Amino acid sequence: MKLAHQGININDSHWTVFIAYIHETLKELGVESKTFDNLVSFASSLKDEIVDLF
Numbered sequence: 001m002k003l004a005h006q007g008i009n010i011n012d013s014h015w016t017v018f019i020a021y022i023h024e025t026l027k028e029l030g031v032e033s034k035t036f037d038n039l040v041s042f043a044s045s046l047k048d049e050i051v052d053l054f
């Protein structure tokens with residue numbers, strides 16, 4: 001995961017937009033909020049390998 005995201009300078013505000021898009025998309029599709037919570041929890045477990053790598 002680190003290798004794929006290294007050198008493209010993804011920061012916290014990119015991360016926030018990423019999560020917001022997931023939220024909007026799942027809402028639009030009528031997916032229950034528990035699924036969103038699970039997805040955010042999974043995504044967050046990988047955040048250190050994606051954000052602020054430089």
Ligand code: HEM
Binds near residue numbers: 004005014042044046
């Ligand atoms: C949990 C969240 C994420 C997962 C599981 C994930 C997963 C991946 C994977 C597996 C790749 C490699 C794809 C390939 O080479 O075939 C990739 C590439 C990439 N990801 Fe993510 N990603 C996540 C979040 C993000 C975020 C938040 C951004 C930017 C806002 C992002 C931007 C990119 C970009 C630009 C690439 C292409 C890099 C390149 O090929 O040079 N990703 N991601």
